[in-house]
Each structure stands twice: as C-alpha cells, then as structure tokens.
Amino acid sequence: MLDPQQLATLLLRLAVAASLASILSRISAFQRMLMREERTLLQRFQLALSFAAPYGAGVALRIVNVNYQAVDLGLEGSLTAGMVGGYVTGLLSGILISLPAFFIRHELMSMPLLAGVGVLGGLLRDIAPEKEDIWRFSPLVSLNPKRWRQRQYQLRMMFQFGCLFTIVSTELLQVSVARFFTRGGVFLPETWRDATPMTAVAICASSVFAVLLPLKIWNNTRNEKKIEAQQLRLNEARLAALTSQINPHFLFNTLNSVSSLIRTNPDQARSVVYRLSSILRRLLRKTDNLTPLREELAFIDNYMNIEMVRFGDKLRFVKEIDPETLDRLVPSMMLQPILENSIRHGLSSKVDGGMVRVRSSLSGGRLNLLVEDDGVGIPESRLATLFEQGIGVSNVNERLKVLFGQDYRMWIDSKPGEGTRTGIEIPEVSVASEIEQELSAAR
Secondary structure, X not given: OXXXXXXXXXXXXXXXXXXXXXHHHOOHXXXXXXXXXXXXXXXXHHHHXXXXXXXXXXXXXXXXOHHHHHHOOHHHHHHHHHHHHOHHXXXXXXXXXXXXXXXXXXXXXXXXXXXXXXXXXXXXXXXXXXXXXXXXXXXXXXXXXXXXXXXXXXXXXXXXXXXXXXXXXXXXXXXXXXXXXXXXXXXXXXXXXXXXXXHHHHHHHHHHHHHHHHXXXXXXXXXXXXXXXXXXXXXXXXXXXXXXXXHHHXXXXXHHHHHHHHHHOHHHHHHHHHHHHHHHHHHHOOOOOEEEHHHHHHHHHHHHHHHHHHHHHHEEEEEEEOHXXXXXXXXXOOHHHHHHHHHHHHHOOOOXXXXXXXXXXXXXXXXXXXXXXXXXXXXXXXXXXXXXXXXXXXXXHHHHHHHHOOOOEEEEEXXXXXXXXXXXXXXXXXOOOHHHXXXXXXX
C-alpha cells in the first residue's frame, strides 16, 4: 500500500509541473515559440533557456532544502524540452537544468543523464507520425475497434506507447544510475528508497503525468492563439468584403456625374476628372483598415467637389474640424457613404438644395464625428430599420463593429423636413494603433 507521505509528495510533483507550465504559458515570448514548428538555432537556444529557468530553479530549491524534493522535475523538464523543441533544445535544456546539481552537490552524472534525456525527447519528436502528435500525447487509448483498423491511428498509438515506455525507462534509468554511482551520481528521491512495486508504479505514473500536464497546458495555449489568429483573419475578410461593397457603389455614382459633366461643361469636367483620378488612386491602392482623419477628409474634399460641380449652388459643404483630431485614426471610407446618403436621399429631392456639415472633436479619450444635413429628413418608420436596410449605413456600422467590437457608438437622428444627423463615437486611436497592428499581424 502507498504511504500517505509518498502519495502527497507525488501529488505535489504534479501540482508543481502544472504550475511551471502555467507560468511559462503566460509569457508572450514563450507563446510565440510554441506556435513555431521550425526554429532557428538562436530560437532553439532561447527556448532551452525558457525551460531551464523554472526547471533548473526547482533543482536548485531541492539542493537548498532536501525537504523540497517534489519541486525537482529536472528529468521530466529535459524530456519535455526535447519533445517540444527538438535535439538542440533538449540537449541544452538538460545541461542547463543540471548545472545546480552538477556544481553545488557534485552530482556528476546528472549532466550527462539530463542531456541524454533531452536528446531522447528530440528523438521522440522526430519519430512522431505528425508533429501535432507530440501535443496529443496521452496514456489513454480509444476503445472504438473501428479506429484501431485505421493505419494512421495505429501509428499514433505506437508513438504514444513509445512515449510512455521512454518516460518510464528514463525514470528507472535515473534510479539505476543513482544506486550504481553511490557517490558522484545523481539524486535518488526518498520515494524510491525501499519502494514497493505499487510505489514504483505510482512514481512512474507521476512522471508520465509530469510530462503530460505541461504538454496539455501548452497545447491549450496554442489552440487559443490559433483561434485568435483565425478570428483576426475572419475580421480581415469581413472588412475586405464590406469595403468591396462600398467602393463599386461609390464609383458608379461618381462616374455617372462625370459623364454628365463631360456633356454639359467640358472645362469643369477636366477639373472633375483630375479629382476623380485622385479618388481612384486612393481606391486602387491597397486599402488600409484605419487611416488618419486628415487623409479621409482629403478624400472627402475630392468627392464633395465633384458633387458640388454637379449640383452647383444648390449644394454647400462646411467642415468644422478640431485640428487635434487630424492625426487620429478612423476606418477608411467611413465618411463617404454617409455623405452620399445625405446628398442622395436628403438634398437631391429638395428644390433649393441645402448644406452638409462635417464636425470632429475629442472628448474623454473619444473621437466624435458628426455629419449633418438640412435635407428632407427620414420618416420615423424607416429610421428604426435604417441599420438593417441602408447599404452604406449598415456597412459603416458593420465595419465599426468588426474593428472596435462594442467599444463604439453610431447613431442617426432625423426629423422630416428638418434634416438628418449621423454621429459616430470611437476610441481615440493614434497613428501607432494596436488595432491596426493586430489586423496587420493576421495578414
């Protein structure tokens, strides 16, 4: 029967293994290294340092106080390092982890033992049927007979059994070395002294789970990062789709205006063509998700100048822009659909025309944009469903949702016969935008 003190020590080993893995999984640099399958020599060395720091500290703590034997997971850490990082990482990790025991306690066999175990972990990585099988390691097997007939599953199970055999063998090898080299060998844990067969099985099982738990914790971290990356790529795809819906709509309307001007006033048409070329250059270049408000306003100036040529004195355009807002980032092509709606639905049917005004301001770390017109307004029945039915407005709202989540506000206020006001409130984002960096990283 297993001694309660021995059982507590073995359970504590598993708690230490899980804790060390959790601490490492919270380090951004370690997360990035976990996501790579191929690494440079420098990256392998860095990964080895990441393993050596916590596992080596456990060895050092055991040396300082022999009562803390459960924190010494040098053997398991070296093997895990090799399985995750390959031969070089396993070899370097084993050497570095063994340094406290080698130099302080003069356990001279600890360095070759842990270095060899690290290389053995690299061998396991090499013989894995697929690289992902390292992260799928488990002592459990499927009871479904259909799966056992699959060649790939058979190879996977052979690899799993190979991992189990390797972990148990390395544990027994450590005991053999410790008992053969009574002086200058390796440390023999108290749990192995006068161990019964049941105790030996429990110790080997704890070693298996001391390797298994970190792999599972780090695999969860990898899966979370993959999901985040997929979500960013999905956001990119949605933004590209929304932008592609806005751009043709805008281009067709502008080209119709140009065709009318060419027939009625060639001189003005030349001016419009020049401005249209500026607009096309902006549309045809690679679209950024976020752009400085200064550039967005320059784009709007070209668009509104074309529209003012088309409508003549019936259309007036006023800007009230806070200079401090000019370098703040806004979603590209955000204002044009709103201005187009103001002209097309608010002013075009009004006999004496009207005015469109754009305002910007900063307040409490938020950027406020307001587009208002004195057109015919929107009926209350249609206003309630405008975000679902209006192409331009719904696209702008959807893009804001993709970029800022719930951290934005867009509203429309209108009264028939008095005009429409569209307001947008977004976080104040400088040119070095974290949102833009995240979206760029997903490309």
